[in-house]
Amino acid sequence: MPTSQVSWRFPLGFQALLALGTVVFVPFLVESPRWLCLKDRHEDARAVLARLHAKPIDSPEVRETLEIIIETIAEERADGEIGWRDVFHNGRQQTFRRILLGLGVSIFQQLGGINVVAYYLPVVLERSFGFSPRMALILSAIDSMQWMFWGAMNTFLIERNLGWRFYIVFAVLNAAFLPFIWLFYVETAGLSLDEIDRVFVLKHAEGSTLTYKQATEQAKEQLEIERLEISARPEKSGVGTDHVESVA
Structure with missing residues (x-):
């Protein structure tokens, strides 16, 4: 089988079959609330938020989240239209810095050696352990389906052939x-997208001496105050509950 066309045609075809299954379900996915608000489809956004929060569409949590998203988008629009060049510059929201932080995570992952097991396991099994090509492919397939289990097993098997010094590099x-990570990355656990935006704005505002931790605390405090103000004021016109049944 390893020398036949089935050995490479079947894996590719099987993946394509699974991809087709994903395409079938795409029409049933809802748009994100933020995208809907960008298109001024506030009622649809409210319905999606209600489903995400598992709350009624007229609940305070849904209303507060929706209005914070709307106000954040209004602030972004007030800064003017953003072009592709602006992506590579640091403005109020430090877009380029945030892109670099995201890229850094991927680079760290690659340099950490994860791809040795993820992509080269058949080669490692065949050349370092003496498995036949057929058995190497079978074990690699099992590893892909049972990642955690076989990942732990390979740690002990590789050590016998390559020695413990191999791991010093990683x-x-x-x-x-x-x-x-300690100096440049921001803790985002439990923060919404709007809170993350506010953290970068506060941290890199002109004359700011805040640390990221202090900026995070201030962002949470500001948004909590805004939520209280939103809950205390009457609902804005145009952000009602009409026509929600069609998207719920």
Whole structure:
């Protein structure tokens, strides 16, 4: 089988079959509330938020989240239209800095050695362990389906052939990532997209001396105050509950 066309045609065809299954379900996915608000489809956004929060469409949580998204978009529009060049410059929201942070995560992952197991496992099994090509492919397929289990098993098997020194390279690289993460990465656990935007705006505002931690605390405080103000004022016209049944 490894020397026949089935050995490479079947994996490719099987993946395409699964991809077709994904395409079938795409029409049933809802748009994000933020995208809907960007298109001024506030009622649709409210319905989606209600489904995400598992709350009635007229609940305070849904209303507050919707109005914060609308106000955030209004602030972004007030800054003017953003072009592709602006993506590579640091404005109020530090767009380019945030892109680099996202790229950094992917780079760290690659340098950490994850692809040795993810992509080259058949080669490792065949050349380092003496498995036949057929058995190497079978074990690689099992590893893909049972990632956590076989990942732990391969740790012990590779050590017998390559020795413990092989892991020093990845250990040093992972240790080197820690200062970068500590100095440049922002803790985003539990933060909404609007809160993350506010953190970067506060941190990099002109004359600001805030740390990221202080900016995060201030962003949460500001948005909490805004939520209280939203809950205390009458609902804006044009952000009602009409015509929601069609998208719920």
